[in-house]
Amino acid sequence: MHRVATLKRRLIERDREVEHLKLQLSKLRRWKFGQSSESLQESGQLALTLEELKAAVMQAVLESAAVPEPQPAAAIEGRSAALKKRPVRRKHLPEHFESHDNVIEPEECVCADCGGEFKPLGKPDESEVLEAKIVTFTVTRHIRPKKRCCSCSRIVQAPAPSRPIEKSFAGASMLALVLMWKYGVHLPLYRQCQVFAHAGLTISRTTLMQWVAASSTLLGPLVQALARHVLSAGNVNADDTPFKVLAPGSGKTKRGYLWTYVRDGTAWGSRDPPAVWYQ
DSSP states (O other), X not given: OHHHHHHHHXXXXXXXXXXXXXXXXXXXXXXXXXXXXXXXXXXXXXOOOHHHHHHHHHHHHHHHHSOOOOOOHHHHHHHHHHHHHSXXXXXXXXXXXXXXXXXXXXXXXXXXXXXXXXXXXXXXOOOOOOOOOOOOOOOOOOOOOOEEOTTTOOEEOOOOOOOSSTTOOOOHHHHHHHHIIIIISOOOHHHXXXXXXXXXXXXXXXXXXXXXXXHXXXXXXXXXXXXXXXHTSSSOEXXXXXXXXXXXXXXXXXXXXXXXXXXXXXXXXXXXXXXXXXX
């Protein structure tokens, strides 16, 4: 009888929880289909269906129905002791990180007790320490020697290698870093200048702006090919995000839109590569 009363009390609590979840669901739906739909996504909350909520509640009720039998205190203490003795597994750092082995030998060369020689004993203890480096740069000097024929005085020289931006000292990896910081992690260009300055590179924000503009032109054909691939799908998902942009010449901002087009048919067995195009 006590178990039946316990289950009834839990069912009443679940019914109250269902009513509370219904209220939350109605609020989430209003946020989702209202003007502030983006606030729902930014808060990390997802709108569940009522059927999913009911299924979750019923699963919790079924799990709570299995009331465990009381166990002796000695058994509980034994399990607690076993959990305390269980070794803690440390998470290994990624293997692709650059690593260096620092072998720390004992200061004693011979035994202080008997003067005997030390020999290795078992496997050495190892521990990992994660260190960080500031941004580092490398400079590649393209050296093209000239050669002249001893017979006819003909001069030859290897052609200069191409550069991503003509007459610019920025290499491909440097441009990729600036673009990734600006658009991938939203680090403004003036802050990038500060980071570069800490690494010993003095570069103006105007130069970075020129690199970004030139890179946009350079990547134009790739973006167009990506757009054709995404829009050629039979099913395309799209959404827009409004934001403020500068209005040139007015000194004010205007309302702009970032449109996102997604092609992904992997859920129903499509082998076409999924892709996202931003406009």
